[in-house]
Amino acid sequence: MSTPSRRAAVLWLTGLPAAGKTTIASRVHRILAERGVAAEFLDGDLVRALAPTGFTRADRDAHVLRVGFLASRLERHGVSSICALVSPYADARLRVREMCRRFVEVHVATPLDVCERRDPKGLYARARRGELERFTGVSDPYEPPERPDLRIDTSRVSEEEAVAQVLGAWEGASGGASA
Amino acid sequence: MSTPSRRAAVLWLTGLPAAGKTTIASRVHRILAERGVAAEFLDGDLVRALAPTGFTRADRDAHVLRVGFLASRLERHGVSSICALVSPYADARLRVREMCRRFVEVHVATPLDVCERRDPKGLYARARRGELERFTGVSDPYEPPERPDLRIDTSRVSEEEAVAQVLGAWEGASGGASA
Secondary structure (H helix, E strand, O other): OOOOOOOOOEEEEEOOOOOOHHHHHHHHHHHHHHOOOOEEEEEHHHHHHHOOOOOOHHHHHHHHHHHHHHHHHHHHOOOEEEEEOOOOOHHHHHHHHHHOOOEEEEEEOOOHHHHHHHOOOOHHHHHHOOOOOOOEOOOEOOOOOOOOOEEEOOOOOOHHHHHHHHHHHHHHHHOOOOO | OOOOOOOOOEEEEEOOOOOOHHHHHHHHHHHHHHOOOOEEEEEHHHHHHHOOOOOOHHHHHHHHHHHHHHHHHHHHOOOEEEEEOOOOOHHHHHHHHHHOOOEEEEEEOOOHHHHHHHOOOOHHHHHHOOOOOOOEOOOEOOOOOOOOOEEEOOOOOOHHHHHHHHHHHHHHHHOOOOO
């Protein structure tokens, strides 16, 4: 098959903690890298680890805008990004969309009860015990996207299928079918 | 002349407020862009404008690390950056150096009394009147680099010469003489 020229795009995975964002994003990033696509994986937790960032609405919005700015700068220079952040507020997500040229909002819409049963880091349990304040889904709001470019419920589709759908969305945004 | 292949580099301009960092950085960025070099201008004030960021040591270090992270990701993908930040603490600058592959520390070493006479935004005056807390050079520390890659005192060299020196440093770091 031919190798169509591609433009960079920003894939933005939003959803509750433990919804599957990081798992999907890291696999999509690896596949793009194997194809020789210039791409970065921007994980919210990793960016938070650079410097302490709180969990108030202002802190969360600042975090989302900073990662969005980074993604938009990479995009300008032809580098796609796969961003995995809870990013609970619709307004901040919209502001990031406006910073970018090709922004693909992916709602990883795994239901709360499924996320809470998974709870790989035990954070939901701690939040329910009142040990964690401002935990999204328990004691802090999550505004689901009304019209995401893609919605994936990982309790209904396999990880393989979720990865394939996100790759398909990247291919659509970046311009043409995959070789 | 031949067009040598070049690698990206991170130019990091540190110095007191009104030392001339933004003026030099924006001109260097424009010249690189005119040459077709993939480059971003990352101005500390512009990144701060994305989301409120304070001026405690922790806030300043966080700001420096976030911009450094952005520069390092761009560099990975072949995009140079010209960063203009007060970045007063040596330790945070060192951490950014360690994130990057080719990091060029430029100390814009304009003396305090010259910066204070310039005072284009009236900030030194406000800091002296006690209206601004934690103002670098007046009420907050600045740790000058001990061994910067380049030191420029804009009270002793012209803007043209300063720009030429920074461009020369970029050329040295990115691998070879300019075409």
